[in-house]
Amino acid sequence: EESKKITLTEDPSLPKAIKSKLAHLTELRSKRIRVSGWVHRLRDQKDIIFLVVRDGTGYLQTVLSGTVASTYDALTLTLESSVEVVGTLQAVPEGKQAPGGHELIVDYWRVLGAAPGAEDAFTNRVNEKSDPHIQADLRHLVLRGETASSVLRLRAYLLSAFRESMTSYDILEVTPPCLVQTQVEGGATLFTLDYYGQPAFLTQSSQLYLETVLPSLGDVFCVQESFRAENSHTRRHLSEFTHLEAELAFITFDDLMDNIENIICKTVDILLTNPSSAAIIKTLNPKFEAPARPFMRISYVEAIAWLNEHKIKRPEEDAEGNPVKDESGQIKMVEHKVGDDIAEAAERQMTDIIGKPVFLHGFPAELKSFYMKKIPGTSFTESCDLLMPNVGEIVGGSMRIADMTELLVAYKREGIDPEPYYWFTDQRKYGTCEHGGYGLGVERFLAWLADRYTVRECSLYPRWPGRATP
Numbered sequence: 365e366e367s368k369k370i371t372l373t374e375d376p377s378l379p380k381a382i383k384s385k386l387a388h389l390t391e392l393r394s395k396r397i398r399v400s401g402w403v404h405r406l407r408d409q410k411d412i413i414f415l416v417v418r419d420g421t422g423y424l425q426t427v428l429s430g431t432v433a434s435t436y437d438a439l440t441l442t443l444e445s446s447v448e449v450v451g452t453l454q455a456v457p458e459g460k461q462a463p464g465g466h467e468l469i470v471d472y473w474r475v476l477g478a479a480p481g482a483e484d485a486f487t488n489r490v491n492e493k494s495d496p497h498i499q500a501d502l503r504h505l506v507l508r509g510e511t512a513s514s515v516l517r518l519r520a521y522l523l524s525a526f527r528e529s530m531t532s533y534d535i536l537e538v539t540p541p542c543l544v545q546t547q548v549e550g551g552a553t554l555f556t557l558d559y560y561g562q563p564a565f566l567t568q569s570s571q572l573y574l575e576t577v578l579p580s581l582g583d584v585f586c587v588q589e590s591f592r593a594e595n596s597h598t599r600r601h602l603s604e605f606t607h608l609e610a611e612l613a614f615i616t617f618d619d620l621m622d623n624i625e626n627i628i629c630k631t632v633d634i635l636l637t638n639p640s641s642a643a644i645i646k647t648l649n650p651k652f653e654a655p656a657r658p659f660m661r662i663s664y665v666e667a668i669a670w671l672n673e674h675k676i677k678r679p680e681e682d683a684e685g686n687p688v689k690d691e692s693g694q695i696k697m698v699e700h701k702v703g704d705d706i707a708e709a710a711e712r713q714m715t716d717i718i719g720k721p722v723f724l725h726g727f728p729a730e731l732k733s734f735y736m737k738k739i740p741g742t743s744f745t746e747s748c749d750l751l752m753p754n755v756g757e758i759v760g761g762s763m764r765i766a767d768m769t770e771l772l773v774a775y776k777r778e779g780i781d782p783e784p785y786y787w788f789t790d791q792r793k794y795g796t797c798e799h800g801g802y803g804l805g806v807e808r809f810l811a812w813l814a815d816r817y818t819v820r821e822c823s824l825y826p827r828w829p830g831r832a833t834p
């Protein structure tokens with residue numbers, strides 16, 4: 365009853381409070397400050413309330429005691445309410461711990477937006493053990509958690525480190541379109557839509573566009589969403605993913621793999637040098653170390669032999685590509701042979717045994733996309749996948765067919781109508797060059813870096829078959 369009567373007012377005789385974000389408090393020790401955020405943690409201890417406030421840039425322990433802890437708002441405060449708190453910032457007493465090593469002794473505060481309590485309380489809705497489907501529906505609330513937000517913060521550092529690395533190698537950023545009328549990685553995984561009465565697709569890869577601008581801008585890269593209508597419910601497949609792609613002119617296949625390695629190692633270096641990103645990596649993936657160089661390189665043919673030496677088999681498939689079962693209903697497992705696709709399961713076992721980054725190169729042309737250059741005189745291609753422990757393939761790249769006649773034959777072989785590709789063909793017609801490039805899945809890279817179980821944790825609002833909400 366008593367508490368209902370107390371209304372707090374800010375004491376005008378106190379020094380003017382400095383408004384700040386939580387990331388910049390160290391220089392404001394012993395000052396009176398004003399911060400706003402959300403109630404991240406709440407602990408009531410006799411007459412003192414400890415609130416940890418979060419504003420997205422950091423966390424701050426605040427201490428409410430006396431009158432400020434006795435108001436109706438104080439007694440009914442709930443987690444995730446938004447608040448403004450004002451007070452004096454102090455170093456925490458010897459032997460105590462708090463984020464940033466300081467705490468705010470509050471002299472005035474107010475609730476800006478109360479969050480519900482009881483059955484609708486935040487912690488009742490976002491329960492870490494709840495079913496993944498509910499967790500996915502509540503992604504917008506899950507994101508407020510420390511782990512989910514740290515992963516996304518690291519993602520921001522990662523994107524900026526990638527850009528810095530690319531720039532340091534004179535690779536220029538461009539922004540290709542998402543709405544396209546050509547396929548890159550096979551018709552089977554295209555999302556089709558009606559575009560003013562014409563068929564169009566969501567892009568699978570920006571590669572073809574990057575190729576066309578080599579003559580005007582030199583080496584280029586982009587960070588663009590790619591879309592794949594793949595009915596894959598795996599740890600590493602999304603229907604929409606962020607695709608870091610680069611395209612380089614006048615290079616050899618070895619130069620291409622060197623560039624992939626250089627960009628990845630430089631990016632990791634930048635992240636480990638910056639104390640903010642290094643701290644997040646340390647928390648999320650304490651065992652992480654920059655990978656040793658040079659990365660291992662093994663050819664596709666060697667990899668097939670390696671799989672057989674290690675008794676890693678593949679399911680036998682019938683003519684339609686369905687697994688063949690034996691009399692007891694078990695899927696029949698057989699040895700790998702040259703020409704087989706190395707499926708996700710086998711690839712994962714391989715990377716886990718090797719335990720470090722490995723380039724697989726020289727895949728058979730039949731397994732790969734129409735634009736890939738052949739190793740002269742063979743039916744293998746100058747293509748590579750970079751595999752990482754715990755995730756598998758994070759990069760796919762290749763040298764491209766530079767010769768126009770050869771490209772026209774490749775369209776035909778794949779049953780692609782060359783007409784809509786006239787602009788891509790023109791790149792070979794007007795001063796062709798040996799060139800190649802690659803695409804890196806940002807969510808997969810982040811899953812490797814931050815040791816996440818699935819790429820779904822590495823996307824802000826992940827999309828997979830059946831899921832486009834929130």
Ligand code: 4AD
Pocket residue numbers: 548549568569570571592594600601602603604605607609610757758759760761762801802803804805806807808819
């Ligand atoms: O191997 P992919 O399909 O290669 C290309 O799209 C080339 N056109 C890229 C290029 O050369 N410019 O895809 C490249 C990478 C993969 O290694 C993987 O990391 C990621 O993109 N990726 C996916 N990530 C999440 N979900 C999916 N469904 C993905 N498909 C590919």
